Amino acid sequence: MGEDAESPKINHTFLRDYVTEADVISTVEFNQTGDLLATGDKGGRVVIFQRETEVYSGEYNVYSTFQSHEPDFDYLKSLEIEEKINKIRWLPQQNAAHFLLSTNDKTIKLWKVSERDKRPEGYNLKDEEGRIKDVSTITSLQVPILKPTDLMVEVRPRRVFANGHTYHVNSISVNSDGETYLSADDLRINMWHLGITDRSFNIVDIKPANMEDLTEVITAAEFHPHHCHLFVYSSSKGSLRLCDMRASALCDKHAKLYEEPEDPGSRSFFSEIISSVSDVKFSHSGRYMLTRDYLTAKVWDLHMDKGPVETYQVHEYLRSKLCSLYENDCIFDKFECVWNSSDSVIMTGAYNSFFRMFDRETGRGVTLEAWRESSKPRAVLRTRRVYTGGKRRRGDVGVDSLDFTKKILHMAWHPAENIIAIAATNNLYIFQDRVNPDAQTQ
Amino acid sequence: MNCFPLTFFFLDKPIDRPETLSFTLISISLMKIHNSRTQRGGIKLHKNLLVSYVLRNARQVYIKEKYAEIYRMQQYEEVMTVCNEIQELNPLELDAEDTEDEDLTRTEPEPVYYRSCCMEAPLPSPCDQLPDCCCDAFQCAQSAQSPAKKRKMDFGYCASDLDDFTTSRKRLKREDCLYSCQDFTDTSNISNLISIFGSGFSGLLSRQADLEQICSKQALAGLGAWTRAIVAF
Numbered sequence: 001m002g003e004d005a006e007s008p009k010i011n012h013t014f015l016r017d018y019v020t021e022a023d024v025i026s027t028v029e030f031n032q033t034g035d036l037l038a039t040g041d042k043g044g045r046v047v048i049f050q051r052e053t054e055v056y057s058g059e060y061n062v063y064s065t066f067q068s069h070e071p072d073f074d075y076l077k078s079l080e081i082e083e084k085i086n087k088i089r090w091l092p093q094q095n096a097a098h099f100l101l102s103t104n105d106k107t108i109k110l111w112k113v114s115e116r117d118k119r120p121e122g123y124n125l126k127d128e129e130g131r132i133k134d135v136s137t138i139t140s141l142q143v144p145i146l147k148p149t150d151l152m153v154e155v156r157p158r159r160v161f162a163n164g165h166t167y168h169v170n171s172i173s174v175n176s177d178g179e180t181y182l183s184a185d186d187l188r189i190n191m192w193h194l195g196i197t198d199r200s201f202n203i204v205d206i207k208p209a210n211m212e213d214l215t216e217v218i219t220a221a222e223f224h225p226h227h228c229h230l231f232v233y234s235s236s237k238g239s240l241r242l243c244d245m246r247a248s249a250l251c252d253k254h255a256k257l258y259e260e261p262e263d264p265g266s267r268s269f270f271s272e273i274i275s276s277v278s279d280v281k282f283s284h285s286g287r288y289m290l291t292r293d294y295l296t297a298k299v300w301d302l303h304m305d306k307g308p309v310e311t312y313q314v315h316e317y318l319r320s321k322l323c324s325l326y327e328n329d330c331i332f333d334k335f336e337c338v339w340n341s342s343d344s345v346i347m348t349g350a351y352n353s354f355f356r357m358f359d360r361e362t363g364r365g366v367t368l369e370a371w372r373e374s375s376k377p378r379a380v381l382r383t384r385r386v387y388t389g390g391k392r393r394r395g396d397v398g399v400d401s402l403d404f405t406k407k408i409l410h411m412a413w414h415p416a417e418n419i420i421a422i423a424a425t426n427n428l429y430i431f432q433d434r435v436n437p438d439a440q441t442q
Numbered sequence: 443m444n445c446f447p448l449t450f451f452f453l454d455k456p457i458d459r460p461e462t463l464s465f466t467l468i469s470i471s472l473m474k475i476h477n478s479r480t481q482r483g484g485i486k487l488h489k490n491l492l493v494s495y496v497l498r499n500a501r502q503v504y505i506k507e508k509y510a511e512i513y514r515m516q517q518y519e520e521v522m523t524v525c526n527e528i529q530e531l532n533p534l535e536l537d538a539e540d541t542e543d544e545d546l547t548r549t550e551p552e553p554v555y556y557r558s559c560c561m562e563a564p565l566p567s568p569c570d571q572l573p574d575c576c577c578d579a580f581q582c583a584q585s586a587q588s589p590a591k592k593r594k595m596d597f598g599y600c601a602s603d604l605d606d607f608t609t610s611r612k613r614l615k616r617e618d619c620l621y622s623c624q625d626f627t628d629t630s631n632i633s634n635l636i637s638i639f640g641s642g643f644s645g646l647l648s649r650q651a652d653l654e655q656i657c658s659k660q661a662l663a664g665l666g667a668w669t670r671a672i673v674a675f
Contacts, residue, residue, distance in 0.1 A: 079484040105483060167487055186487045217488045236488055269467055269503070272495035276488075323463070326496065327470055332489050 025423035027410055031090035031098065034414040036063065036113075037421055038100055039428055040085025044069040046102055048113065048153075049428075060430055064113060064153040069104040081106050087172050089181070091194070099158070101181060105168040108183055110159035110194060116152045120144040164190050164200045171221045177228040184221035184233060191245075203251045204233060204243065219334075220280045230255075232282070232289060238275035240289060240300060258289075258300050260307040270322045270331060278334035283343040284415075290346055292337040295319060297348050297358065312358045312365060315350050317388045317399045330404050338413045338420075349408025352397060353424050354384060370408060370422045370429045381431065464507065467500035 022043030029038050037049040037060055046068045052058025072081035082105055091099040097114040122144040127133055167185035174181045182191050182203070189204035204221075208214055216237040224230035229245045241254035262271065274294040281290045289300040291308075295316060298308035314335075318325060325331040330351070337348040349355045350367070358365040367384045387396035410423040418433035474493050478485050 074484075077484070080482050082483040084483075168483075170488075214491065217491060219488065236491060269464075269496055269499045271499075273492045276492060323467070326467070329474075332492065 020426065023426035025410060025426060025428060026084050027086065027088050028412040028421050028423050028428070029088045029090060029100075030412050030414055030421065031100075032092055032415060034416055034419065036090070036098060037412070037430075038088045038090065039421075039423065040068065040088050040102060041426075042082075042084040044071070044083030044085060044104065046085060046088065046100075046111075046155075048155075049430075064155055066111070066155040068102045068109060068111070069107065072104075072106070074106075086169060089172050089174050091174055092178055094178075101172050101174065103169050103172050103183065106162070106165055108161040108164070108169070108172060108192075109157050110161070111155055112158045113153065113155050116154055117148060117150070118146040119149045121147050159194065159197050161192055161197050161200070164192070167217075170219060173222045173231070175223045175228050176226055180228075182221055182223060182231060184218050186217040189218065189221050189231075189233060189251075201249070203231075203245065203249070205250065205252060219277050222280055222282055224286055225282050225284060226286045232280055234277035234280040234291060236276040237272070238277055238293060240277070240280060240291065242302065256302075256305050258305045258307075260298075268322065270326060273326070273331050274322070279336045281337060281339060283339050284341060285343055288343065290337050290339060292335050292348050294331060294333075294335075297337050297346060299346065299360065310360060310363070312346070312356075312363075314348055314356055314365075315386070317386055321399065325404070328404065330407075333407055333409060335408075336410055338411055340413050340418065341416050347411060347413060347420065349411055349422070351404050351407050352386075352402040353406040353408060354386075355408045355411065355422055370424045370427075370431075372427070464500040464504035467496060468504060471497040471500065 020043075022041060022045075024042045025039050026042050027038075027040040030036070031038070035051045035053070037051075039047050039049075041047075044067055045065060047065045048063045049060040050063035051060050068085055069083040071083045073079070074081055084104055085102050086105065087101075087103050089101045091101070091110075093099075097112050100111050100113065102109055102111060121128070122142050124138060124141055124144075125133055125135075161183070164183060165185040165188065167187050169183055169185045171184040172181060179195075180191055180193050182189055183200075184190075184204075187205065187207040188202055190200040191203050192200040204218070206216070206218065216235045216239075219234045219236055221231060221233035224232070230242060231245070231251075232240055232242050234240050237259075239257060239259035242256040242258070243251035244255040245251060247253075247255060262275070277291045277293050279290075279292045282288070283290065287302060288309075289302065291298050291300065292314075295314060295318060297312045297314055299310040299312075300307075301309045322331060335349050337346060339346055344360055345357055346360065347355060347357045353369050353371045354367050355370060356365050356367050367386070368381045369384050382395075385393060385396045386402070387393075387398050406425065408422055408424055412421045414420070418436055420431050422429040422431065471493050475490060475497075478490055478493075
């Protein structure tokens with residue numbers, strides 16, 4: 001599919017081979033209309049982009065930036081708490097203001113993003129500069145009037161949901177009821193009310209009585225897009241558990257367990273690592289789930305728990321490199337995966353600034369590259385190929401030439417249009433499909 | 443995280459000796475666990491759990507391969523001994539030797555295949571044929587590399603009698619070298635790490651059945667201390 005590239009909006013100055021750790025983008029999320037795009041980075045900052053509304057297919061410009069989380073310290077355990085933003089989730093918009101949840105390893109915060117384009121003028125007790133007037137000089141009363149002013153975007157923390165998690169928070173998900181959300185760490189999932197910060201309900205607890213018996217952890221969790229009582233969580237063993245909150249208060253017992261039997265012929269030292277699910281996403285329809293493990297992306301039908309209905313090989317050529325990838329820690333990279341708005345295409349990231357899209361109808365995949373040299377404005381992204389044998393074409397990249405430091409872990413797809421946001425280390429790329437700008441329902 | 447750029451693709455080249463790969467993976471895994479203690483943000487439970495799986499897998503392969511090697515060596519030695527004796531003896535006494543040979547031959551259990559990431563390593567499990575030799579066998583394995591001297595590689599396996607077992611546990615706790623130190627810069631902290639991580643990871647030992655085929659219970663008890671994993675919370 002042909003796509004045009006829009007120029008990257010941040011970090012135009014290219015730091016040659018050195019990237020400030022704090023600038024590395026750690027999460028990307030569109031809001032429900034797609035007009036706003038939020039990114040979080042390792043330095044605890046959130047940058048919000050807004051789409052130009054006057055122009056059709058407008059570009060995204062920086063709307064607001066704020067420091068969401070600061071480095072913290074757990075004095076009891078003598079542990080430093082990273083300020084890295086693990087996830088951002090937007091709340092459905094209910095009024096003029098926008099709300100988003102951002103989380104680091106321990107604390108979730110609710111932020112209100114509002115615009116101010118008017119200011120009151122004509123105070124009785126203060127002058128124009130804000131200085132208190134001498135009361136004796138006031139001879140008459142006036143009603144302050146609102147005058148237009150330059151647009152100001154204010155971001156204020158409205159709630160801080162702290163001390164809910166002993167382990168590292170990996171997911172947050174807003175419920176379709178608009179009132180609650182869940183947060184998941186390695187061993188527990190809590191449910192919060194957006195208005196209540198001093199308590200949460202624990203709905204899943206897989207911590208064994210004896211930690212020596214630990215065999216799996218929770219890796220991701222998400223509420224169903226339509227059914228407010230259903231949520232799914234994935235595990236490090238590659239299984240998915242669908243839970244129904246109507247069944248009981250504590251959803252340790254799953255309503256449905258989705259797992260694929262292991263192929264004994266492909267067993268290796270790293271079988272457990274590569275089967276760990278790094279991300280799970282419900283389709284917009286709510287009928288399917290998309291999971292990502294180290295080498296594949298899988299589509300699961302909620303009605304079928306025996307195995308995925310579709311499996312896509314993202315970078316199978318890495319299977320023979322697992323030892324090295326284990327040594328340099330790349331095997332622990334957690335790739336995200338996303339659906340397009342019509343659930344007909346899935347997308348996920350890879351190495352060497354490559355990301356892959358798979359058309360579910362044809363089963364075919366395409367490899368694209370998020371790299372500034374090939375991303376001039378209006379340029380069409382050309383497809384790339386990793387050479388794995390056979391006839392070598394010009395432009396093919398050898399497996400040993402892949403740059404494993406350039407990894408595409410985080411990405412987002414516009415909820416209604418064919419616009420994608422790709423985070424490549426400290427750069428954000430926003431691409432739009434010029435051929436098919438609007439999503440087509442199939 | 444520590445990177446090993448010089449060995450980026452080293453491990454994926456074919457390796458002649460399978461136990462080298464599993465041994466390397468064991469040392470890398472322990473190093474990762476050790477490094478995670480000083481990482482910013484605290485110990486990552488998920489990552490360390492996965493590392494402990496690799497550790498367990500590598501250990502299983504390493505033990506099996508070692509025993510296979512020992513078994514082969516022992517068979518060779520016995521064959522050579524018999525041959526030497528035959529040369530010296532009257533041919534009429536050969537029946538007695540044959541009987542001894544039969545005792546040594548036992549039905550092999552079904553081989554347990556364990557493919558490394560880059561090569562297959564089908565292995566027999568001869569260990570139930572050598573029920574009380576795990577420690578001796580292990581020491582043989584060490585001595586195979588340097589026959590003259592006893593290496594200081596102590597996994598705490600030695601459990602041929604209770605005293606040895608206790609002694610080896612104490613050695614572990616006293617932060618002696620776990621390995622021959624070529625892969626560690628701070629081995630005292632490694633063994634310290636293992637003992638801090640505490641007792642048992644029986645949840646991972648769902649493959650306990652495999653292990654019990656391989657090792658005697660005594661040796662397994664000694665192994666347990668070494669295979670303990672992440673209980674730091």
